[in-house]
Amino acid sequence: MPRRKPVPQPSAQARRSIASLAARLMAEDGIADYGQAKRKAVRSLGLGEGAALPGNDEVEAELRAYQSLYQEDEMRERLQSMRAAALTAMDVLVPFRPCLTGAVLDGTAGRYAGIELDLFADSAKDVEIFLLSRNLDYEPEEPRRHGPDSPETLLRLDWQGLPLVLAVYPLVAERVSPRSRRARAGAVAALLEGDA
Structure with a gap:
């Protein structure tokens, strides 16, 4: 049976980029669902669908930071x-x-x-x-x-x-x-x- 290639894990920087963009989408575009915001961020950043997504807590931390800076x-x-x-x-x-x-x-x-x-x-x-x-x-x-x-x-x-x-x-x-x-x-x- 052929071995499946492991899905490459995004770097800490990629995870943070996904979390940051997802937070901005939630704050500015009204996306309320964390999963939807993360998937849209992955597509916008041009990362593959196999990219490991940051946790909701990571997105929430970025959302709080964004809101405290801009709103x-x-x-x-x-x-x-x-x-x-x-x-x-x-x-x-x-x-x-x-x-x-x-x-x-x-x-x-x-x-x-x-x-x-x-x-x-x-x-x-x-x-x-x-x-x-x-x-x-x-x-x-x-x-x-x-x-x-x-x-x-x-x-x-x-x-x-x-x-x-x-x-x-x-x-x-x-x-x-x-x-x-x-x-x-x-x-x-x-x-x-x-x-x-």
């Missing part, structure tokens, strides 16, 4: 208004034990970022009925991935002029497969105090 004042104001809007949405959605996740929580929300909330309900229909009863228009969307730790559905809506994405999980998911970065309303309020 610091804008970022601070945007992050504060997005966290305040998230908190008001969490107050309305309290029956579904909302948690803030994503870029608004971790402080990397770029110009095109939306607020991401995880909700927990007996059924996604319960959340939809709740929204309709409050005259809140939404658009349902199928999750990109399906699995035990994936949401049942995604609901997109406009909240105080900002995009809001509700990921609806079954009640058991709150205990069984917690995401690493989730914050309840009290933690979001503390973040807002820190932002002020």
Whole structure:
């Protein structure tokens, strides 16, 4: 059986270049998905598809550096208004034990970022009925991935002029497969105090 050639590992400089360009794409072009940003960066840099990609943590570090250099004042104001809007949405959605996740929580929300909330309900229909009863228009969307730790559905809506994405999980998911970065309303309020 012929031996497969090992895929050449990019140098540390190539990994950093990929992470840096992916971060710029996320900050300037509104790409929210780390994987998509890394793949686009690899293509833009002319590296082969077999190139080993930097980790999300490497891209996040570059994103924070980029934002602090080029978007610091804008970022601070945007992050504060997005966290305040998230908190008001969490107050309305309290029956579904909302948690803030994503870029608004971790402080990397770029110009095109939306607020991401995880909700927990007996059924996604319960959340939809709740929204309709409050005259809140939404658009349902199928999750990109399906699995035990994936949401049942995604609901997109406009909240105080900002995009809001509700990921609806079954009640058991709150205990069984917690995401690493989730914050309840009290933690979001503390973040807002820190932002002020």
